[in-house]
Amino acid sequence: MALPNSEFKNTKNLMDRASVSQRIKRRLQLNEIFKYVFLAGLVFALLVLSTLIYDVVSKGGGWVNLDFLRNFPSRRPEQAGLYPALIGSLWLMMLIVPMVFIVGVGAAIYLEEYAPKNRVTSFIEVNISNLAGVPSIVFGLLGLTIFVRIMELGNSIMAGALTLGLMSLPIVIVASQEALRSVKMELRHASLALGASKWQTTFNVVLPSAIPGIITGIILAVSRAIGETAPLIMVGAATFISTTPSNVFSDFTALPIQIYNWTSRPQAEFQNLAAAGIIVLMTMLIIMNSAAIYIRNKYTNRH
Known part of the structure; x- marks a missing residue:
């Protein structure tokens, strides 16, 4: 038995909304992943820079006068x-x-x-x-x-x-x-x-x-x-x-x-x-x- 046109359209709209919601959810998850990847890169760069500065200052700080x-x-x-x-x-x-x-x-x-x-x-x-x-x-x-x-x-x-x-x-x-x-x-x-x-x-x-x-x-x-x-x-x-x-x-x-x-x-x-x-x-x-x-x-x- 075929569905009436109105019910068919409603079912299609619900499926489209579910598909859009899934795509939005995946994009938000991907956005969170990249955010933490970039944050990790920033933290790593700051750690390397801090290590270099600490090494230089600890060795040469006492000689600067x-x-x-x-x-x-x-x-x-x-x-x-x-x-x-x-x-x-x-x-x-x-x-x-x-x-x-x-x-x-x-x-x-x-x-x-x-x-x-x-x-x-x-x-x-x-x-x-x-x-x-x-x-x-x-x-x-x-x-x-x-x-x-x-x-x-x-x-x-x-x-x-x-x-x-x-x-x-x-x-x-x-x-x-x-x-x-x-x-x-x-x-x-x-x-x-x-x-x-x-x-x-x-x-x-x-x-x-x-x-x-x-x-x-x-x-x-x-x-x-x-x-x-x-x-x-x-x-x-x-x-x-x-x-x-x-x-x-x-x-x-x-x-x-x-x-x-x-x-x-x-x-x-x-x-x-x-x-x-x-x-x-x-x-x-x-x-x-x-x-x-x-x-x-x-x-x-x-x-």
Whole structure:
């Protein structure tokens, strides 16, 4: 005996609802599974990071003091310090920041605001993005060839800064382009409609709005550069130096080089000194990133 149409439709609706409920239940279960998988990944990463920080602090914390910061390297661990390396890293920072800001932000402004949107521009942008992922030792070889040998800068701090700046440029350009793209087109159109020129619009409207993202990109790029060792080894940064740089053409060393030198020593005391150097380097990077966050928030609130 066939079911009436109304009963058949009701039965079908009930089956459809049951099927939908089952699918929703499976999706919710899958969602819970992935939530705990991601949570486990986060916990694992935090455990590894905490273990590394604890190991570094437990070994090097007792060696970090004022004498450690102002003493020169020594064969005796109790008298050794990283003053020349600290000054060398500060020199590198002071040279890299204006370099990547002027060249990197300038290139990003041209590519985003002035360059025609064609295949050539797209080709350039793709290759800039690819350069951001090139291993740092490749930039070290490039710096050795161009800055050290062809330009005859020797093993100077300028050669090291140019090499690290060249390595940082792709990151700064990509980050600056993304910051410029985040500025609404309506702001550009409104400025142009009021009679402002293209340059006035870019300088007075677009750039101030994009500054938080640009500064973040610059700080991240410089932070990466300051922690690099391979490029500095390639351009000839000294592993042992008893003087501080007096100008941009002086010999130099940097914190990663000094840490690398201490880790290569077999004595346990030098391993502890390396851990202390890592603490100083991490502190510098934290200060730089904190400054970037402060400046970004300040400009965000203003604009």
